[in-house]
Amino acid sequence: MAPAPTRADLLTATFARRRLFAFGVPGLILLYLTYTFFAFDIPGIAQRARMDNAIILTSDFWSYKTHVTRDNRSGDVVVAIEGENKGTYPDGMLPDWVTRDGDVTRIDLGDGYLATYDAAGGRFVVPGYGTIDIRPENGALTLTAPQPLPKWINATPNKVSVTTPAGRFNYSRSKVETFKYQPGWELFFFTLDSPFYGKGPLELAKLSLWGDRVDPARSNIGYIVSEVWTNKMWRHGDVLWAIFETILMAFLGTAGAALVAFPLGFVAASNFMPIRAVRFGIRRVFDFIRGVDGLIWTIILSRAFGPGPMTGSLAIMITDIGSFGKTFSEALENVDEKQIEGVRSTGANSLLRARFGVIPQVMPILLSQVLYYLESNTRSATVIGAIVGGGIGLLLTQAIITQKDWEEVAYYMTLIVLMVMLMDTLSGWLRRRLIKG
Numbered sequence: 001m002a003p004a005p006t007r008a009d010l011l012t013a014t015f016a017r018r019r020l021f022a023f024g025v026p027g028l029i030l031l032y033l034t035y036t037f038f039a040f041d042i043p044g045i046a047q048r049a050r051m052d053n054a055i056i057l058t059s060d061f062w063s064y065k066t067h068v069t070r071d072n073r074s075g076d077v078v079v080a081i082e083g084e085n086k087g088t089y090p091d092g093m094l095p096d097w098v099t100r101d102g103d104v105t106r107i108d109l110g111d112g113y114l115a116t117y118d119a120a121g122g123r124f125v126v127p128g129y130g131t132i133d134i135r136p137e138n139g140a141l142t143l144t145a146p147q148p149l150p151k152w153i154n155a156t157p158n159k160v161s162v163t164t165p166a167g168r169f170n171y172s173r174s175k176v177e178t179f180k181y182q183p184g185w186e187l188f189f190f191t192l193d194s195p196f197y198g199k200g201p202l203e204l205a206k207l208s209l210w211g212d213r214v215d216p217a218r219s220n221i222g223y224i225v226s227e228v229w230t231n232k233m234w235r236h237g238d239v240l241w242a243i244f245e246t247i248l249m250a251f252l253g254t255a256g257a258a259l260v261a262f263p264l265g266f267v268a269a270s271n272f273m274p275i276r277a278v279r280f281g282i283r284r285v286f287d288f289i290r291g292v293d294g295l296i297w298t299i300i301l302s303r304a305f306g307p308g309p310m311t312g313s314l315a316i317m318i319t320d321i322g323s324f325g326k327t328f329s330e331a332l333e334n335v336d337e338k339q340i341e342g343v344r345s346t347g348a349n350s351l352l353r354a355r356f357g358v359i360p361q362v363m364p365i366l367l368s369q370v371l372y373y374l375e376s377n378t379r380s381a382t383v384i385g386a387i388v389g390g391g392i393g394l395l396l397t398q399a400i401i402t403q404k405d406w407e408e409v410a411y412y413m414t415l416i417v418l419m420v421m422l423m424d425t426l427s428g429w430l431r432r433r434l435i436k437g
Contacts, residue, residue, distance in 0.1 A: 060406035064186045065167075068098055068107050068178045070117045072136070077105050077117070081186050082404065086232040089192055097180070107178045113166040115178045122176045124162055124169040134160050134171045141171065185407050187233045194227045234411070239395060243419055245309045246391035249384065250377040250423075253316025258370045261321050265328030266354070272332060282325070290322030294380060298387045309390035316377050316384065327369050331362045367434050371427040378423045382416055392416060 067083040070076070079098055081087030094100065097108045107115040112127035121135035132153070133144040140157040154161040162169040168179040190197040195214050196204060207214070208221040215223050229237045266272045268282040298315040305311045340357035348356065385391030392412055399408040 059181070061410040062185075062407070063181050063183050064407055065179045065181045066095065066186075068105070068115075068180070070105060070176050072173065072175055075103065075119075081192075081233075084233070086191065087187055093192065107180070109164075109166040109178070109180050111166055113164060115169050117176055122169075122171050124178075126162070126164060132160075132162060132169070134176075136173060139173070141173065185234075185411065187231070189228050189231065191227075191232055196224055196227055234408070239392070239412070239415065242385075242390075242392040242395050243415060246381045246385055246393065247378060247419065247423070249309050249312040249316065249381040249391055250374060252310075252313040253381070254320060254370060254374040254377050256313070256317040257320030257324050257373075258366070260317070261324030261328055262366070264321075264325050265332055268325060268329035269332035271335070271337075283329070286322045286325040286329075288322070289318060290326065292319075294319040294384065295387065298384050302388050307389035309385070309388065312381060312384040312388045312390055315388070316380065320373055320377070323373070324369065328362075328366060331365045332358065335361045368431060371431050375420070375423045375427045378420055379416075392419075 064082060067078075067080050069078050069080070069083075071078075077100065079089040079094055089095070097110070099106045099108075103117075103119045105117040109115065112125065114125040116123045116125075121133070123134070124132040126132065129150070130146040131144075135142050135144075141160060143155050143160055145153065149155060152163045154163075159170065159172040161171075167181055170177045170179075187197075190199075196207075199207070204224060208224060211220055214220055218226075264282060264286075268279055268286065270279060273279050273282075294315055297318050298312065301311045301315050301318075305314070335358055339361060340353055343353045343357035381391055382393040382396070385393030386397040387393075392415060396409065396412040396416070399405045399412060
C-alpha cells in the first residue's frame, strides 16, 4: 500500500499545476497567433496592399473632381462636377480655369499643367516632362511624346491615359476627358442652376434681411432654405429623413423588445416562476433568439415581410428580446427579498408586491440596459438599413457602390458619427434624469 502524500507533496503538485497553467495558456495563445499569421497569409496581404489606391481613396473623401469632356464625334464639350448631369455647367457658364475659343478648349490645371482640345486632337503639357500630343489617324491614336514613356502614361492604340498630381487626362477614339481635383465638397449648399450659387455668407445675409426678392412669390430666406433642402447633388432633405428613419428603427426595435421581454423576465426568473420546466423553456427561447445574429434575422424578415424600415425594427426587436430577457431575469433574481416582505406585510397582493417591492429595485438596471442598447442599436440600424432598404444605411451603400461619390460617403459617415454622439448624449441625460432623479 502506497504511503499517503504529505502536505509538502500536495503543495508541490499544486504549484506545478499552476506553473503549467501560467506558462501553458500563453504558449497556446502564441501558437494560435502564429498559426493565424500564416493561415490568413498576413505577409501576402502586406505585399498585395496598394497604398497608392488608399491615398487616392482618402483624398476623394475631402475633394471633388470636375470632368471636362469633349465628344470626338460631335465636338460638344461638357463641363460637369463629378461627371453628373446634376452638376453640369449651363451654357455660357464655365469655371475660370476652362476657356473656349471656337473649336479650341484649354484647361489650366495649375502649376504649368495645360490640356488643350482642338480639331486635330488633344495635347497635354506636363512640366518637367514635355508635351503629350495625341491625334487620331486611320482609326487609331498616334501618340507623340518624349521617350521612354514613364509609368504614369498608359498608352494603347485605342486609349491614352495620363495621371499627374494636378489631374488626369484620358484620350480615346470616342472622347477626350480631363479631370481636375479640388479640395472641398462643391455644390454642398447650392447647385449651379441656383440663383444663390457663388454668393458668400455676407451676400446671402444681405439678401435674407433686406435685399430685393429674387422670386416675387416668396421671401429670400425661404428661397435659400428651399434651395439647400432640395439640393439635387447632396439631397439634404432625403438625408435628414434617412437619419430620422434610422433613429426610428432603433427606437421602435429597442422599445418593443423591452416591452416584450419585461413580463417574460418574470417568467424566466427562479424566484418568481416556481415551475422549472417553464423557466427552462423560456430561457432556451432567449438563447435561440440571441444566438442568431441580427443580420440573419434581418435577411429572414426581409424575405417574409419585404424591405422597409419596419422590417429593420422587427429584426432589432427580435434580437434584443433574447438579450433583454436574459438580463432582466438575472436582475429580478437578485432583488432584495426584505423589501418585498415589507410590502407583503401590508396585505398587498402579488401585483402590488411586484409594483412596489420589485420594480423600484430593478428599474435603474433595466433602464440602463435599455438606454445602452438604444445607443448601440442606432449604429446597428445603419447596417440593417442597408439590407432592408431604409435609413442612412441605404444611402451609404448606394454611394459606396457607385465607386465615385466618396465625398458623399464621407458626408454620410460624418452624419452617422454625429447621430451616434447625439444618441450617446441623449441616453446619458435620460439615464441621469430617470435613474438618479
